[in-house]
Amino acid sequence: AGQRQSSLLVQTAKCGQCYLVAREWPIWTTYEAGMLWLFVNGYISFVGWLEHPIYCTVLLLLIPFIENLHFYAIHRFVHRHPM
DSSP: OHHHHHHHHHHHHHHHHHHIIIIIHHHHHHHHHHHHHHHHTTSSOOOOTTTOHHHHHHHHHHHHHHHHHHHHHHHHHHTOOOO
């Protein structure tokens, strides 16, 4: 049983790696390239700590709430039952 469980873990890890390389890297690379292009061409601006300390502090404090809201919303969507 130990060898069988180990083999299952290896297969699961390989599947996760394939999913990461085939699906998530291209999505993140496209997102990052798009954001950098927008930044370089002046469509979005850089917000630094020295110029906007209050905004950056508030945003830093809101990150956990935004992250948890995103996690909750995605899991509600993923685990919803078909009508």
